[in-house]
Amino acid sequence: MPQLSSGGGDDLGANDEMISFKDEGEQEEKIQENAFTERDLADLKSSLVNESEINQSPSAAGRRGQQGEQRVFTDKHREHHDGVSKQQDGGMYKSPAYPGYPFLMLPDPYLPNSSVSPSSNKVSVVQQSHGMHPLTSLLPYSNDHFSPSPPHLPTDMSQKTGVHRQSQDISGYYSLPPGGVSQITPSMSWQSQPVYPALSPCGFRQPYSSSFPSASSYSRFPHSLMLGPSGVHPTGIPHPAIVPPTGKQEHEHYDRSMCMKPQVEVKREKEPKKPVIKKPLNAFMLYMKEMRAKVIAECTLKESAAINQILGRRWHALTREEQAKYYELARKERQLHMQLYPTWSARDNYGKKKRRKREKQQDSNTGCLPEENWGLKVL
DNA sequence: ACCCCTTTGAAGAGC
DNA sequence: GCTCTTCAAAGGGGT
Incomplete structure (x- = not known):
C-alpha cells in the first residue's frame, strides 16, 4: 500500500470517518422504508458488510478494524493521493496489480472473466444498462496518456493556475495542440x-x-x-x-x-x-456511477437514497488503492472539464437547484431566503 | 411537475 | 485557515 507511508497513517482522519460513518441502526431505520422486512434488511446489510470485508484485500479488512487508519481525504491526503497516483501511474497503473489501468476496467462484454476477483482489481466494473460506463470512456486514453505526470509538472489541476500549463499536461492526455x-x-x-x-x-x-x-x-x-x-x-x-x-x-x-x-x-x-x-464528478460520484447497477442488482433495491447509503459504506470499505483510482479519475475529470470549459465555475450552477429543506427550515426561522441572498452575492 | 432523500467530494463564499 | 453551503448522480417516493 504505497500511500500508507509510515507515520502518515495515523493522521488520516479516523475521527472524521467515525463522524461521517453512520451507525448500523441508523441504516436500518432508513432502509426500512423499502419493501424489505427488518430481517431481510439485516440480512442484506449483513451480507453487504460481509461482502465488503470478504471481497477486500486482507489489508482492507484489517484496516476496518483500525479505526485510526480510516481514511479522511483532506487536502493533505488528496495530495497524498496525487502522490499515490503518481506512483501508481508508474506503479499501480502499470504494475501487475493494475495492469493497463484503466483498460482493465472494462465492462463485462470486453472481459471474459471480469467478475471481481480478490486478486485482481477489485473495483468491479458494472455493466450499466442505462449509460456508458464513465470509466470506459477513458479507454481512448493511450497508455502514454496515463503515464505518470512528469515530475516537473504539477498534477493538482484544482489549482487554477491557468489552462496553458494544464494544456501542457493534458495535451499529453488529449493531444491538445500547443495553442x-x-x-x-x-x-x-x-x-x-x-x-x-x-x-x-x-x-x-x-x-x-x-x-x-x-x-x-x-x-x-x-x-x-x-x-x-x-x-x-x-x-x-x-x-x-x-x-x-x-x-x-x-x-x-x-x-x-x-x-x-x-x-x-x-x-x-x-x-x-x-x-x-455540470460540475465534474468527484471520486465518489464516479464510484457510485460505476457501482450503482451492481448494488441494485445485488440488493434489489431501487431507491437511490438507500443505494447511496450502501455505496457510501462500500466506499469507506474500499482500500486506499481502490479509492485512489477514483480520485485519479476524478482529477482527470476536473482537468478535462477545466480544459473544455476554462471559464466555468462551480458558482455558475449555484441556485440552479431548488432550495433545500434545510434552507426552508431556516427560512421559517429567519424569514430569509438564502438562495436569493446567494444570487445577490453572486451578482 | 417538482422536490426530497442519501451519499462523498470539490469548490466557492464568508468570517 | 476554517466553516458552511451548494452541486454533482440516481430514481423511488411524497406532495
Whole structure:
C-alpha cells in the first residue's frame, strides 16, 4: 500500500470517518422504508458488510478494524493521493496489480472473466444498462496518456493556475495542440470526455456494446468551442456535457427533442436559455456511477437514497488503492472539464437547484431566503 | 411537475 | 485557515 507511508497513517482522519460513518441502526431505520422486512434488511446489510470485508484485500479488512487508519481525504491526503497516483501511474497503473489501468476496467462484454476477483482489481466494473460506463470512456486514453505526470509538472489541476500549463499536461492526455483549448480540433472531439454518457445518434444513452469508444462514435461530439451559443453544435448534436437549465432528466428530454425536431427549431427553442455545464464528478460520484447497477442488482433495491447509503459504506470499505483510482479519475475529470470549459465555475450552477429543506427550515426561522441572498452575492 | 432523500467530494463564499 | 453551503448522480417516493 504505497500511500500508507509510515507515520502518515495515523493522521488520516479516523475521527472524521467515525463522524461521517453512520451507525448500523441508523441504516436500518432508513432502509426500512423499502419493501424489505427488518430481517431481510439485516440480512442484506449483513451480507453487504460481509461482502465488503470478504471481497477486500486482507489489508482492507484489517484496516476496518483500525479505526485510526480510516481514511479522511483532506487536502493533505488528496495530495497524498496525487502522490499515490503518481506512483501508481508508474506503479499501480502499470504494475501487475493494475495492469493497463484503466483498460482493465472494462465492462463485462470486453472481459471474459471480469467478475471481481480478490486478486485482481477489485473495483468491479458494472455493466450499466442505462449509460456508458464513465470509466470506459477513458479507454481512448493511450497508455502514454496515463503515464505518470512528469515530475516537473504539477498534477493538482484544482489549482487554477491557468489552462496553458494544464494544456501542457493534458495535451499529453488529449493531444491538445500547443495553442491550448481554442485549437482543439473536432477530430479530438469527445474521446476525452469520460463522464458524460455517450449518446446514440438519437441522443439516447447507449449500452457498452454500442458505445465502446471508437473514433467514429466519439467524433460525433464536437468540442465545446465548436458549439453554437446555445451549446448545440451546428450539426444539431448536443454537447454531452451541456444540458438545458431545466430539472432532472435533462439529457433524455433534450436528446429526444433533438431527435424529433428539426435542428433549426430546436436551436431556436434552446437559444433563449443558457446551457448548463455540470460540475465534474468527484471520486465518489464516479464510484457510485460505476457501482450503482451492481448494488441494485445485488440488493434489489431501487431507491437511490438507500443505494447511496450502501455505496457510501462500500466506499469507506474500499482500500486506499481502490479509492485512489477514483480520485485519479476524478482529477482527470476536473482537468478535462477545466480544459473544455476554462471559464466555468462551480458558482455558475449555484441556485440552479431548488432550495433545500434545510434552507426552508431556516427560512421559517429567519424569514430569509438564502438562495436569493446567494444570487445577490453572486451578482 | 417538482422536490426530497442519501451519499462523498470539490469548490466557492464568508468570517 | 476554517466553516458552511451548494452541486454533482440516481430514481423511488411524497406532495
